Amino acid sequence: MDINFSKEDEEFRREVSTWLNENIPDFWKGIRLQPFGEVPEEDDVVEFLKEWQATLFDAGWAAITWPSEYGGRDANVVQRMILDEEMVKHRAPPSLNMGGISQLGPVLIAAGTKAQKERFLMPMLRGEELWCQGFSEPGAGSDLASLRTVAGDKGDHFLVNGQKVWTSMPARYADWCYALVRTDKDAPKHKGISYLLIDMKSPGITVRPLKNITGSVEFNEVFFDDVKVSKENIVGELNQGWKVANMNLEHERLSLGLAFNLYNKRWLDDLIVMTRKMKRKGRPVVENPRIRQKIAQSYIEVEIGRLNGIRSLSGMLKKGRPGPESSMSRLWSSVVNQRMMELAMEIQGPYSQVDRGSTQSIEDGFWQYAYVRSKAHTIAAGTSEVQKNIIAERILGLPRG
Numbered sequence: 269m270d271i272n273f274s275k276e277d278e279e280f281r282r283e284v285s286t287w288l289n290e291n292i293p294d295f296w297k298g299i300r301l302q303p304f305g306e307v308p309e310e311d312d313v314v315e316f317l318k319e320w321q322a323t324l325f326d327a328g329w330a331a332i333t334w335p336s337e338y339g340g341r342d343a344n345v346v347q348r349m350i351l352d353e354e355m356v357k358h359r360a361p362p363s364l365n366m367g368g369i370s371q372l373g374p375v376l377i378a379a380g381t382k383a384q385k386e387r388f389l390m391p392m393l394r395g396e397e398l399w400c401q402g403f404s405e406p407g408a409g410s411d412l413a414s415l416r417t418v419a420g421d422k423g424d425h426f427l428v429n430g431q432k433v434w435t436s437m438p439a440r441y442a443d444w445c446y447a448l449v450r451t452d453k454d455a456p457k458h459k460g461i462s463y464l465l466i467d468m469k470s471p472g473i474t475v476r477p478l479k480n481i482t483g484s485v486e487f488n489e490v491f492f493d494d495v496k497v498s499k500e501n502i503v504g505e506l507n508q509g510w511k512v513a514n515m516n517l518e519h520e521r522l523s524l525g526l527a528f529n530l531y532n533k534r535w536l537d538d539l540i541v542m543t544r545k546m547k548r549k550g551r552p553v554v555e556n557p558r559i560r561q562k563i564a565q566s567y568i569e570v571e572i573g574r575l576n577g578i579r580s581l582s583g584m585l586k587k588g589r590p591g592p593e594s595s596m597s598r599l600w601s602s603v604v605n606q607r608m609m610e611l612a613m614e615i616q617g618p619y620s621q622v623d624r625g626s627t628q629s630i631e632d633g634f635w636q637y638a639y640v641r642s643k644a645h646t647i648a649a650g651t652s653e654v655q656k657n658i659i660a661e662r663i664l665g666l667p668r669g
């Protein structure tokens with residue numbers, strides 16, 4: 269594993285940084301949107317984020333590791349990491365199409381038909397079509413292969429019936445959904461699943477919003493009632509969707525883990541700034557030796573996450589796909605984030621109970637939101653227990669429990 273950046277990489281970093289300094293619009297600097305889970309309520313913010321996606325695409329930053337024929341620039345994953353680092357450091361607007369670009373895009377490139385690549389990749393990168401993920405169901409989360417949404421064979425098309433849940437943010441305004449559906453009820457459960465692209469504007473789809481503990485309408489239930497889907501929209505082979513789903517999940521875990529790592533670093537910097545401003549019993553909190561030790565511990569944990577992220581990316585460079593190691597990034601970064609947010613609450617002391625909107629709140633409740641939202645980080649993209657099972661069985665080679 270090489271963790272040094274080359275001269276070309278450093279030059280690339282300067283190029284990204286200059287571009288971001290010149291192109292992040294003033295409009296964005298007045299908006300405070302949490303990067304995880306907070307859904308923009310205002311239409312003008314949604315429109316702005318779509319335009320930002322198009323701006324990234326026009327400048328060649330939308331998906332730099334993709335082949336240039338699909339809108340990327342054939343960059344290596346180290347450059348992708350540099351780009352992501354700079355985006356977070358410059359507080360650039362987040363992508364509304366994260367699931368599409370970081371999960372479905374690589375899946376289509378590896379397993380999609382020529383027609384699917386031509387039809388879907390460019391509009392995804394330009395932010396013209398937003399994607400949501402329809403995997404989980406009320407009875408199928410960790411045990412995803414138990415899913416019961418059915419796609420019945422009707423000759424040249426399927427009729428989809430069933431329910432998805434936890435469908436994250438863009439479902440409310442998503443144009444398309446990459447979903448797992450059962451196409452053979454009689455086969456063993458992992459062998460009767462297909463990976464299907466469903467137009468969210470189709471008749472028969474109902475989206476019901478769910479508000480979570482942060483107060484944000486982050487999730488949705490999605491109901492399918494005789495929804496017609498062309499057979500051309502299967503990715504990979506019929507009934508072989510489990511393999512495609514696993515590839516998708518590896519990309520999801522890696523991209524989420526890397527994103528948490530980057531934000532953990534920025535949040536630790538912000539947490540230190542907050543600590544310097546806080547006083548308790550007339551004394552600066554930053555002078556408290558116990559708090560100082562906890563901040564140092566958090567710094568060590570963030571740095572471990574960063575190095576692990578580089579190791580995952582190095583592995584991906586060699587193998588061409590993330591592999592089970594992506595579970596390490598996803599597991600560690602979410603645990604580090606939860607510990608850091610608990611520390612933020614400890615640093616604020618009694619003020620930790622004052623939320624957004626109060627004149628007494630610290631930084632308008634930023635840390636309260638981040639603390640509550642951190643609880644979801646060890647669940648999303650597979651719970652910590654599921655990640656540990658993957659690490660035990662597929663990396664350490666331990667017997668199945």
Ligand SMILES: Cc1cc2nc3c(=O)[nH]c(=O)nc-3n(C[C@H](O)[C@H](O)[C@H](O)COP(=O)(O)OP(=O)(O)OC[C@H]3O[C@@H](n4cnc5c(N)ncnc54)[C@H](O)[C@@H]3O)c2cc1C
Pocket residue numbers: 400401402403404405406408409410411433434435436437644645647648649650651652653654657
């Ligand atoms: C922020 C967030 C965003 C999400 N976005 C989406 C989305 O866009 N699309 C989508 O399809 N889904 C999404 N999900 C759903 C997510 O993938 C599931 O919540 C997750 O896989 C867990 O499934 P579950 O909620 O059904 O819990 P369950 O599977 O019922 O798990 C309950 C508990 O049992 C434990 N458990 C289960 N099986 C095992 C086992 N074999 N060994 C040890 N422990 C076990 C779990 O770790 C957990 O603690 C999202 C979830 C969150 C929190």
